[in-house]
Amino acid sequence: MTHVHVVGFGMGPHHLTGEAVAALAATDYVLAVRKGERDELLDVRRRICAAHGVELVEVADPERDRDDPADYPGAVKAWHHARVEAFANVLEQRRGTAGFLVWGDPSLYDSTLRIIDQLAARIDLTWDVVPGISAPQLLAARHRIVLHEVGQPVHVTTARRLPEALDAGERNVLVMLASEASLTTLDALPDWRIWWGANLGTDGEELVAGSVGGVLPEIRAARDRARDRAGWVMDAYLLRAPSEKS
Numbered sequence: 001m002t003h004v005h006v007v008g009f010g011m012g013p014h015h016l017t018g019e020a021v022a023a024l025a026a027t028d029y030v031l032a033v034r035k036g037e038r039d040e041l042l043d044v045r046r047r048i049c050a051a052h053g054v055e056l057v058e059v060a061d062p063e064r065d066r067d068d069p070a071d072y073p074g075a076v077k078a079w080h081h082a083r084v085e086a087f088a089n090v091l092e093q094r095r096g097t098a099g100f101l102v103w104g105d106p107s108l109y110d111s112t113l114r115i116i117d118q119l120a121a122r123i124d125l126t127w128d129v130v131p132g133i134s135a136p137q138l139l140a141a142r143h144r145i146v147l148h149e150v151g152q153p154v155h156v157t158t159a160r161r162l163p164e165a166l167d168a169g170e171r172n173v174l175v176m177l178a179s180e181a182s183l184t185t186l187d188a189l190p191d192w193r194i195w196w197g198a199n200l201g202t203d204g205e206e207l208v209a210g211s212v213g214g215v216l217p218e219i220r221a222a223r224d225r226a227r228d229r230a231g232w233v234m235d236a237y238l239l240r241a242p243s244e245k246s
């Protein structure tokens with residue numbers, strides 16, 4: 001029998017919860033994909049495993065077909081399937097208690113739990129999940145805000161789907177998986193409020209808040225600064241329609 005701890009580690013070793021530390025202490029080895037020469041996310045996992053005395057088993061990431069964007073879901077499915085095969089081989093060989101380390105929390109825009117479901121359909125497996133600090137939690141904490149008005153909803157979506165959320169009448173939206181290009185959607189919302197953050201929880205953290213029209217240039221500059229400093233940028237933001245109170 002093989003058991004797996006799926007452990008959210010927030011934005012790095014400094015965010016590991018007590019529960020995550022206990023799970024790592026009970027883990028024989030951690031599995032992670034290796035994407036190429038330069039892989040910051042793998043480096044973080046290496047640091048965590050070294051600090052907690054857990055062996056890291058690196059599996060080469062299967063090739064992903066990026067040639068046919070029309071079949072994006074099909075390409076992602078095939079890629080996930082190949083990852084499952086690679087992980088299943090290691091788990092079947094080594095058994096014991098394995099770990100997967102997940103950036104932020106496994107419940108948000110992360111495929112680890114879907115991969116585990118597929119693994120469980122293929123091999124004898126039990127698993128549990130240890131939550132980590134997610135980007136939306138950090139965003140709220142850094143800006144010292146509640147993500148919604150009293151008793152009101154917050155709609156969580158991707159930057160790609162933001163136009164669709166706005167068309168549907170959403171007025172308090174938490175946006176993830178942003179990109180430079182997707183910021184153009186904000187041009188049409190000058191009087192909305194925004195609470196934005198990039199590379200939260202890292203040394204190069206950037207924060208901007210205000211009316212969209214007033215701070216959009218500042219956000220673009222801060223985004224560039226975050227990327228220049230870290231070599232990568234991940235940002236998330238809360239958008240609120242003008243009639244709502246902040």
Ligand SMILES: C[S@@+](CC[C@H](N)C(=O)[O-])C[C@H]1O[C@@H](n2cnc3c(N)ncnc32)[C@H](O)[C@@H]1O
Nearest residue numbers: 104105109134135176177198199200234235236
């Ligand atoms: C693949 S998702 C992973 C989310 C992660 N599981 C979580 O719980 O936050 C990546 C997206 O999360 C957000 N994100 C992750 N880390 C971030 C950070 N340190 N600062 C700002 N946003 C971050 C960004 O929107 C990024 O595009």
